[in-house]
Amino acid sequence: MREIVITSTKEEAILEQLNLCLEGNLNEEWGERVLEFANGIGKGVIRNISFDWGVSLLDCTLNFNEDIKIVFKTNSISPVEFVFISKGSFKYKEEDTEEYVDLEQYQNIIIAPKRYSKKTFVFPPYQEIKVNFIRIVRKEYLKKKNNNVTYLNELLLSLFKEEEASFPYRHKGNYSLKIADEIKALQNSYDSGIIRTLSLEGRLYLVLAMQLMEHHDFETGSTLPESLCKEDIKKIHRLSDFIVDQIASPISVQILSEESGLSPKKLQLGFQVLYSKSVNEYVRQLKLEISRDYLGNTDLSVSEIVYAVGIKSRSYFSKIFSEAYGVLPTEYRKQLKGSKR
Structure with a gap:
């Protein structure tokens, strides 16, 4: 040093x-x-x-x-x-x-x-x-x-x-x-x-x-609406595990607000502080990361994966997956299989 x-x-x-x-x-x-x-x-x-x-x-x-x-x-x-x-x-x-x-x-x-x-x-x-x-x-x-x-x-x-x-x-x-x-x-x-x-x-x-x-x-002992205390940060950290556990279910700001006891405004602020993302952006990112793991490590079809991560439309899933990773889900799986040969 x-x-x-x-x-x-x-x-x-x-x-x-x-x-x-x-x-x-x-x-x-x-x-x-x-x-x-x-x-x-x-x-x-x-x-x-x-x-x-x-x-x-x-x-x-x-x-x-x-x-x-x-x-x-x-x-x-x-x-x-x-x-x-x-x-x-x-x-x-x-x-x-x-x-x-x-x-x-x-x-x-x-x-x-x-x-x-x-x-x-x-x-x-x-x-x-x-x-x-x-x-x-x-x-x-x-x-x-x-x-x-x-x-x-x-x-x-x-x-x-x-x-x-x-x-x-x-x-x-x-x-x-x-x-x-x-x-x-x-x-x-x-x-x-x-x-x-x-x-x-x-x-x-x-x-x-x-x-x-x-x-x-x-x-x-008073906290401004645009600020977060240490306990708020801990609650938002705990929400990450909740989102993963409930990834197949609809996850909204309101549901997360009720789960954490934080107001929707505090939630959005907290996710920006911790993850530099809105709540919806963070949830979408987790869904994509989990779906990518499924594509590489399971034999689930793309339709089954879409259902497993709680995305209703296969076409929408393909669109956001391609935007995030520059390749369609089916092509991504083919590339992984080809690299393992």
Whole structure:
């Protein structure tokens, strides 16, 4: 495992130290610093832009060829970090005595380490990761006119005031595609100059506001319609087995809603979060995968397979099978038999 040690909390130094290890190119335009690398270590782009009042953004797209451990060892107070992973996952821990925790896709995460503590991120190989860090230097932000931090709940207020008893703090909250959509818009800003800077700053504050709102709802026990809690995710995982067991029967959103106890809206959100598919797309994919297995490992006729996976029309089955795999079911079986000779 390759280890990269960072000894500063300032973004400029962080990018320079990363660049020494990642052997990329570091450029600056419109006040935005961009580190790009593509070599034996992997490939990726790390963007940084700093705004007034101690607020900054690190936007990372990473794909490593080996396990990469990035360790922050500093002699200064770390900023509060609002983290959102829009693709992939990685691990995090503070100090050497802690267990690693998984930081997951679409989950709202807030990290506020103890003063001068070591924090470690471990990125897996051969997995594209897209992650945003909104970093706030609290002392600087408190100088901002109308910062309104007193309206935060007691826990977050104590973090912003750097009260020692509040540290370390780690929030692993609900899963939200609404935040993911705003992050995507943030990442896909193609403007230039002042328009780009203002657009990035505006969207950054919108994302930050949404992350603060999610934290408030999580702490008060209320969940927004467009977010999912850990228990919702578990229920949707369990539905996968239910769908396989009932694959020959009609499977609708309403049936799955009744089985799981989740609303249809939550179901659709959950399947998008876990599988990047709607409920119907996921069910259809399972039917096709099971039918493909039947074609290769049984002597059932195509008509019998169509019945076994709960598809009423053989012509429709042939159409969607061909769209998915580029070959008709009968031809697929012939190809398999030919390859086994």
